[in-house]
Amino acid sequence: MESAIRTQNLRKVYSSPPPSGAGRSIPPSPTGKRKKDPTPQITALDGIDLDIAPGQIFGLLGPNGAGKSTTVGVLTTRVRPTSGTAWIGGHDVWREQTAAKRQIGVVAQRPNLDFSLTAREILLFHGAYFGLNSQQRSQRATALLERFKLTDRADQLVRGFSGGMMQRVSIARAMMHDPQVLFLDEPSAGLDPQTRLLLWEIIRDYNLKGRTILLTTHNMEEADALCQRLAIIDHGRIIASGTPDELKASIPGGFLLRLRFGRHSAPLLERLATLPGVTEVRASGDSGADLYASRAFEVELSDVHISEPSLENLFLHHTGRSLRE
C-alpha cells in the first residue's frame, strides 16, 4: 500500500533565524569560517527519512528545537527543504503542492486563526476554500463546534478567545475538510487536562475513520497513550523509531529504580553498581540514585519508586539528557 507520508533524506538549513515555532531553540552550529560568513547556518533537519503507513497515529517525539516543527513545515508546504523529497499519499509535496494540500489538515503549534472572523465563520470559510458546498459546510461546522464544545461561543470573534479555545478552533478547522492526513504540532500544549482528554478522544475517533495522524509532542505520556508508532528526533536526526513497546524494550536493563537515601556517598553508589542485575547507577541530587536494573534486589531503602520502562527513559538512554532539560 502507498505510504500516507514519506520523506527521503530531508535536510533543511536555515541561513536566517528560523521562524518561531520551527526549530526555534537550535543553537547556531559553530563553523570554522565564522569571519567570512556572518549569517549563521542552522541545520534544522539533517537527513530525515520517514515512512508512515495510512491509518496510523504516528508521533514525532523530541525536545524543543529538535526539528519536529520544521519536519511538519516541510510536509505541509510551509517550509521549503534545502534538499530531499517529501510525499503525501504519493504526491510530491513540492512539485504537486495543490494536490498535497488537498490531502492534509494542519494544526500549527501556535493558533493562527483568522482574527477578523467568528469561530463558525472560520470553519465555514475553510470549508469553502476546499470546495465544500454550503450545506456540507454548515452541517460540518455545526457538528465540529458541538464536538469541540464551542457552540455557545461560535458566533463571537475569535480575537477574544482563550488560548485553549483558540487551539480547539484550530483543530476543528483542520478537520473541516476531512483530510486524509492530519498534522498536529504539539496539539495539547497549553490545554487543561480535561480538554487534553477530549482532544485525545477526538484524535482516536478520527483515526478510527482510517485517517492518518502525525503529531509532534515532547510529552511522553501523550506519545505513549496515543501513538501506534513513534520516531524520536533530536538535532534534526531520527535517533530511534518503532512502536512504543518496541522502543521501550530496546532499553538495556529494563527497569529504572529511583532510590532515595538519607544521603548517598560514592562508595554506596559503587556498591549499588556491583549488585547483581544492576547495569548502571547515576547519582541524582544529594540524596537520590537512579539505578538501571534488570531485576529487583535487596538493599535497605527509604523510598523506592519503580517506573515502568518509559519513553522518558528511552530518551535519556539515547541522548544522555532528559527531555525537559
Place this chain on the structure above:
Amino acid sequence: MNGKTFLALLARDAHVARRNLVPLLFQTFLQPLLFVFIFGRVMVGNGYLPPAYKSLLLPGIMAISMSFTGIWAVAMPLIAEFQFTREIEDRLLAPIDISWVAVEKVLAGLIQAIVAGLVVIPLAWIILRPGLELHLNHPLLFVGITLLVAGFSACGGLALGCSVDQQHIGLMFSMVLTPMIFFGCTYYPWSALSKFPILQKVVLINPLAYASEGLRAALVPQFPHLSTPLIVAALMVFDVLLLVVGLRQFQKKAIT
C-alpha cells in the same frame, strides 16, 4: 487555478470588508472630502485660487483616493496577517497555488480602489458645483486609465505589504506615501513643474504622477497633461513591475 477556492478567498475578503464598512468609509473618503472642501470650496470661494482650479483638482484627488485605498486595502491586512499571529496561514494552506492568494488580495484591493475613485466624482460634484467642468470625451480611455490606476495601487500595496514590517508602517507613510502624493502631480499639473526642470524629470519615476495626469487626460482634457500614450504605457509598466515584485516578495514571506 482553482476557481472555487479563489472565489471563496474573495468572499472572505468581501465579508471582512462588509464587517468593517463604517471605518473603511471614513478612512477612504474623509481625507479627499476635506481636501475638496478646503481647496475647491474655501480657497476658490475666497478668490485665493482661480475657479478653474476646481476642475484641475478633481482628477488629482481621485488619483490620491484610488491609490491610497488600493495600497491600504492590500498592504495593511498583509502586514498584519504575516505577523506573529500568521493569520494568513489557513489561506496559504488552501488547495490553490499560493500566488493566487496574492492575486486575490490584489483583485480585492483593485475593486476597492475603483469604488473609492468613482465615489469621489459625485462627492466632488456636490461640493464643487457650480463651475466644475468635466469633459468625458473618451469613456473608454477613462475606463482604461481607472483600471490601470487601480491596478498600480493594488499591486503597489502587495509589494509594500510584503516588504514592510509592522514596526515600519509609520516610516512607510512618511517616507514613501507622503512624498508620492506631493510629487505626484496631484494638486498641480505636471506642466506646472516646468520652472523646476530637474524635479520635473524626477517625478516621472512616481507612478502617482501618471495616475493624476491620466485621469486629467480622461476627465479634464482642457488642461495641459502628459501625452496619453506615454501615460498608458507608463501605468502598464508600473502595474506589471509592481505585480512581479509583489508576487516575489509574497512567496518569500509565505514560505520559509
